[in-house]
Amino acid sequence: xxxxxxxxxxxxxxxxxxxxxxxxxxxxxxxxxxxxxxxxxxxxxxxxxxxxxxxxxxxxxxxxxxxxxxxxxxxxxxxxxxxxxxxxxxxxxxxxxxxxxxxxxxxxxxxxxxxxxxxxxxxxxxxxxxxxxxxxxxxxxxxxxxxxxxxxxxxxxxxxxxxxxxxxxxxxxxxxxxxxxxxxxxxxxxxxxxxxxxxxxxxxxxxxxxxxxxxxxxxxxxxxxxxxxxxxxxxxxxxxxxxxxxxxxxxxxxxxxxxxxxxxxxxxxxxxxxxxxxxxxxxxxxxxxxxxxxxxxxxxxxxxxxxxxxxxxxxxxxxxxxxxxxxxxxxxxxxxxxxxxxxxxxxxxxxxxxxxxxxxxxxxxxxxxxxxxxxxxxxxxxxxxxxxxxxxxxxxxxxxxxxxxxxxxxxxxxxxxxxxxxxxxxxxxxxxxxxxxxxxxxxxxxxxxxxxxxxxxxxxxxxxxxxxxxxxxxxxxxxxxxxxxxxxxxxxxxxxxxxxxxxxxxxxxxxxxxxxxxxxxxxxxxxxxxxxxxxxxxxxxxxx
Amino acid sequence: xxxxxxxxxxxxxxxxxxxxxxxxxxxxxxxxxxxxxxxxxxxxxxxxxxxxxxxxxxxxxxxxxxxxxxxxxxxxxxxxxxxxxxxxxxxxxxxxxxxxxxxxxxxxxxxxxxxxxxxxxxxxxxxxxxxxxxxxxxxxxxxxxxxxxxxxxxxxxxxxxxxxx
Numbered sequence: 001x002x003x004x005x006x007x008x009x010x011x012x013x014x015x016x017x018x019x020x021x022x023x024x025x026x027x028x029x030x031x032x033x034x035x036x037x038x039x040x041x042x043x044x045x046x047x048x049x050x051x052x053x054x055x056x057x058x059x060x061x062x063x064x065x066x067x068x069x070x071x072x073x074x075x076x077x078x079x080x081x082x083x084x085x086x087x088x089x090x091x092x093x094x095x096x097x098x099x100x101x102x103x104x105x106x107x108x109x110x111x112x113x114x115x116x117x118x119x120x121x122x123x124x125x126x127x128x129x130x131x132x133x134x135x136x137x138x139x140x141x142x143x144x145x146x147x148x149x150x151x152x153x154x155x156x157x158x159x160x161x162x163x164x165x166x167x168x169x170x171x172x173x174x175x176x177x178x179x180x181x182x183x184x185x186x187x188x189x190x191x192x193x194x195x196x197x198x199x200x201x202x203x204x205x206x207x208x209x210x211x212x213x214x215x216x217x218x219x220x221x222x223x224x225x226x227x228x229x230x231x232x233x234x235x236x237x238x239x240x241x242x243x244x245x246x247x248x249x250x251x252x253x254x255x256x257x258x259x260x261x262x263x264x265x266x267x268x269x270x271x272x273x274x275x276x277x278x279x280x281x282x283x284x285x286x287x288x289x290x291x292x293x294x295x296x297x298x299x300x301x302x303x304x305x306x307x308x309x310x311x312x313x314x315x316x317x318x319x320x321x322x323x324x325x326x327x328x329x330x331x332x333x334x335x336x337x338x339x340x341x342x343x344x345x346x347x348x349x350x351x352x353x354x355x356x357x358x359x360x361x362x363x364x365x366x367x368x369x370x371x372x373x374x375x376x377x378x379x380x381x382x383x384x385x386x387x388x389x390x391x392x393x394x395x396x397x398x399x400x401x402x403x404x405x406x407x408x409x410x411x412x413x414x415x416x417x418x419x420x421x422x423x424x425x426x427x428x429x430x431x432x433x434x435x436x437x438x439x440x441x442x443x444x445x446x447x448x449x450x451x452x453x454x455x456x457x458x459x460x461x462x463x464x465x466x467x468x469x470x471x472x473x474x475x476x477x478x479x480x481x482x483x484x485x486x487x488x489x490x491x492x493x494x495x496x497x498x499x500x501x502x503x504x505x506x507x508x509x510x511x512x513x514x515x516x517x518x519x520x521x522x523x524x525x526x527x528x529x530x531x532x533x534x535x536x537x538x539x540x541x542x543x544x
Numbered sequence: 545x546x547x548x549x550x551x552x553x554x555x556x557x558x559x560x561x562x563x564x565x566x567x568x569x570x571x572x573x574x575x576x577x578x579x580x581x582x583x584x585x586x587x588x589x590x591x592x593x594x595x596x597x598x599x600x601x602x603x604x605x606x607x608x609x610x611x612x613x614x615x616x617x618x619x620x621x622x623x624x625x626x627x628x629x630x631x632x633x634x635x636x637x638x639x640x641x642x643x644x645x646x647x648x649x650x651x652x653x654x655x656x657x658x659x660x661x662x663x664x665x666x667x668x669x670x671x672x673x674x675x676x677x678x679x680x681x682x683x684x685x686x687x688x689x690x691x692x693x694x695x696x697x698x699x700x701x702x703x704x705x706x707x708x709x
Contacts, residue, residue, distance in 0.1 A: 132701070
């Protein structure tokens with residue numbers, strides 16, 4: 001009998017080091033479960049372990065950041081095979097981003113439990129928590145990290161499911177809430193349909209190119225385009241269809257038009273911690289994956305082909321429609337959660353605009369779009385954690401997130417109202433706030449690339465017009481806080497932890513908009529440089 | 545026409561008929577039965593293409609496992625059992641338009657495309673080799689799926705556990 005294990009490849013410890021953030025996260029999931037088994041169901045203990053895991057994850061990622069050299073490293077596949085997982089500065093950025101966000105979300109949850117205990121007698125606020133809640137939250141984070149850290153289509157599919165399936169469950173974490181159950185059902189149906197379409201698209205790509213590696217797919221496709229040298233206008237429709245179907249899954253994660261219908265309902269029905277998590281993490285991971293796909297296809301095409309041009313147009317149009325639809329729909333909302341949901345759709349649209357740049361023909365600065373998105377995401381994280389955190393504090397107190405709950409907040413709770421106003425003005429993109437810096441880098445990136453793709457000026461105009469539209473609904477909330485008042489409403493007693501979170505976000509936004517304006521751009525540019533590129537392209541045998 | 549081609553077309557016709565039945569039936573039990581026919585037919589198609597392992601998995605997981613869960617679900621939720629699921633004419637027309645457009649588009653694309661650009665690797669995989677591949681080349685997806693299944697199980701248990709007090 002043959003000893004199979006002796007011949008089987010096993011990952012080396014250097015490779016495992018490279019992916020220690022994922023391993024730390026998996027270890028945290030196990031720890032949360034096992035400790036609950038021994039110490040009993042104590043939600044706060046689970047939260048503490050999860051928070052500790054997130055902080056350890058930050059350390060592990062910082063360690064990886066030093067190991068990852070220029071160009072990134074791939075690994076966890078037998079020699080000769082394309083890597084299953086990759087680690088470059090871009091994926092390191094996303095891991096750090098998600099760990100920091102996880103810590104903020106858990107902090108918000110801890111604040112929420114204190115708040116809930118304080119008013120346990122007054123009104124029944126849903127009981128959200130327990131070890132399962134944190135296991136699900138951490139697993140969805142693991143999925144999002146893997147989404148941005150792979151070029152293998154199979155891993156990407158599984159990663160997206162790992163991000164999605166636990167999210168469906170935690171949306172309904174408050175089991176007493178009918179709205180939550182309805183939101184989870186809508187989410188799961190939309191998610192299942194888009195996942196099915198995506199898997200179908202990947203099967204088409206596999207059938208066309210015989211490989212699951214995105215790098216190899218990109219090379220085969222660009223080789224095909226160059227062989228059809230008759231004006232390079234031959235269109236590989238099967239490739240386009242596969243890519244479009246794959247895109248449906250990605251667009252669902254970003255919640256861009258036309259897969260955005262789930263977003264407001266889910267954001268309204270979910271516990272507000274989860275709304276914050278989904279509005280930032282799910283979109284960031286989707287955008288990261290989109291950028292990864294686009295740069296891989298565009299990078300292999302070297303100079304751009306007919307297909308990459310089509311892809312850029314498709315992304316550009318979707319981005320323009322997404323931010324316009326998001327902003328127009330937000331105008332008529334009365335629920336602050338829904339306003340912020342539509343605002344997040346609009347911001348996803350702005351960020352998607354940058355993805356249309358990346359396939360620009362050579363000559364423009366490399367990865368200028370990625371660096372714009374990295375800068376935007378950093379600011380977006382702060383703005384949304386701040387805005388949702390402030391909304392959470394008010395919502396827990398008032399029991400509703402209707403606009404009227406914010407009446408007179410400037411008098412009743414200035415330490416919430418002022419940072420919330422800062423976050424909202426920053427979401428508009430007014431100077432001297434972080435949101436202005438983010439929009440500035442985005443528009444500059446679009447403008448400089450417009451030399452090669454003149455239609456990018458159209459996106460610039462649309463972004464600017466949309467910024468003006470969005471001013472209306474953000475200012476509506478601010479007006480409700482400062483210009484209307486009802487003297488009978490009492491002052492708000494809010495836990496210190498929540499105030500600290502919201503105010504830190506506001507202060508950092510202010511700093512980014514002023515002192516850290518150019519450091520932000522430089523950092524983002526460095527993070528976006530040196531994307532992972534497969535060192536040895538697999539040999540291809542083309543069939544006509 | 546070879547015997548293989550005849551078998552393929554016969555099986556394909558059976559699968560299509562069952563799939564249509566599944567969509568068009570109004571009784572949920574009949575739908576489940578038609579689904580069994582569809583899934584079983586696809587398994588036979590796999591066997592015909594000498595993908596024995598895939599065929600067996602299809603029978604065990606889909607025809608066996610998933611379908612039984614669906615039937616149990618139907619039987620246990622007594623209200624759904626026996627009710628007729630009616631589709632409004634407008635929805636029927638909309639669905640027909642979408643599916644026919646999809647069918648036409650897919651057919652047009654598949655007819656135009658010559659074949660795979662890169663020929664896939666040799667498909668003579670035995671069970672032993674599939675096992676080895678799962679634990680070497682596809683180790684990462686395999687492990688991530690384990691975490692995913694654990695989380696999904698926990699999530700399902702979390703959602704159905706009884707409310708305290």
